[in-house]
Amino acid sequence: MIRDVEEFVKFLDGLRKRTMQYVKVVPNSILEWKPAEDKFSTGDLLRHLGSSQLMFLNVFEHGKWIYPGHESSKGEKIEEIVHYLEVCHARLTEGLLTLGNDLLAKKVPTLHGHEVSSWRIMMALAEHEMHHRGQLSTYLQMNGIEPPQIFGLKIEQVEKG
Template sequence: MIHNVEEFAQFLDGLRKRTMKYVKVVPNSILEWKPAEDKFSTGDILRHLASSELMFLSVFEHGKWSYPGHESSKGDNIEEIIPYMEACHTRLMDGLLTLGNDLLEKKVPTLHGHEVSSWRIMMALTEHEIHHRGQLSTYLQMNGIEPPQIFGLKIEQVER
């Protein structure tokens, strides 16, 4: 359970900084690449990560799931996508800090309409980010790009 929104926001900010290490190695040449026709492209994943932060904030602020989409109008190259991601993250962080610890007392709907404590949706937000960061890592590797090490070392470099 989360007990302090400011501490959660700091954790979430660190999580996003680690994700951005991956984003910053994405070349424009693979933004439209996807592993299959019915899957997200690399660019879709990045825009989705950004837009989803606004979706989660909508639940916290208004009790309503509203997804702003991930179409290429939100950035069709990495130079446009990164500022979109940064703007969405800033909006989420400001919103969380404005809501403060009162958010933790709030019940919010799940995507299926069941009410749960908001901290459960806050945890889902982090799980969502980590899921798509892993997906991005796989996309990079499938395109011959070595993803950054999340904590600076490869497992082979850790002492046994």
Template sequence: MIHDIKEYVKYLDGIHKRTMQYVKVIPNELLDWKPSEDKFSTGDLLRHIASSRLMFLGIFEHGSWIYTGHDTGKGASLDEISNYLEACLIKLTTGLLRIGNETLTKKVLTLHGHEISVWRILMAIPEHETHHRGQISTYLQLNKIEPPQIFGLKIEQVKRL
């Protein structure tokens, strides 16, 4: 369970910084690339991560799930997408700090209409971002681009017993 919203916001900032490491290695020509026609493009995934931050915030502030989409109007270039990611993180973290710790045990409805505590929805935010960052890692590798190592080393560089 999450007990301190300020500590949680610091954790989210770390998740965001690792996502931004990926943004730095994506070439502009890969933004429209997708593994198949029915999948998100690389740019779609990044815009989706950002827009989802606002969707999650809407649950806490208004009690409703509203997704504003991931179209190119939210960023067509890497610079624009980076700015959108940053702006959405600021809105999310500012909103979370405003609602405070007393909201953590408040009940909200999931997308399926089940009632759960706010702290459980908060747990979904980094899981969601990490899931899509994994997709971006795969997209990079499929395009012969080495993804960043989120903690600085490849497993092959860690000392073995």
């Protein structure tokens, strides 16, 4: 359970910092690439990471799930997408800090309409980012781009026991 919104925001900042290490190695040349016709393109996936933060914030602020979309108007080039991600993350963290610890006592709806403690949706927000960061890592590898190491080492560099 989350007990302090400010500590959670610090955690989210670290999570986003690690995600941005992956985003910053994405070249413009693969933004339209997708693994299958019915899947996110790389650009869609990145824009989704920003838009979903606004979606989660809307649940906390207004109790409604509203997704702002991931269309290319939110960024066509990687520099524009990076800016969009930064703006969305700043809006999320400012919103969470404004809501403060009162948020933790609040019940919010799930996507299926039943109410849960807000900290459960806060954890889903973090899990969502981690899921899509892993997806981005796969997209990079499928395009011949070595993704950064999340904590600085490859598993082969860790001492075997």
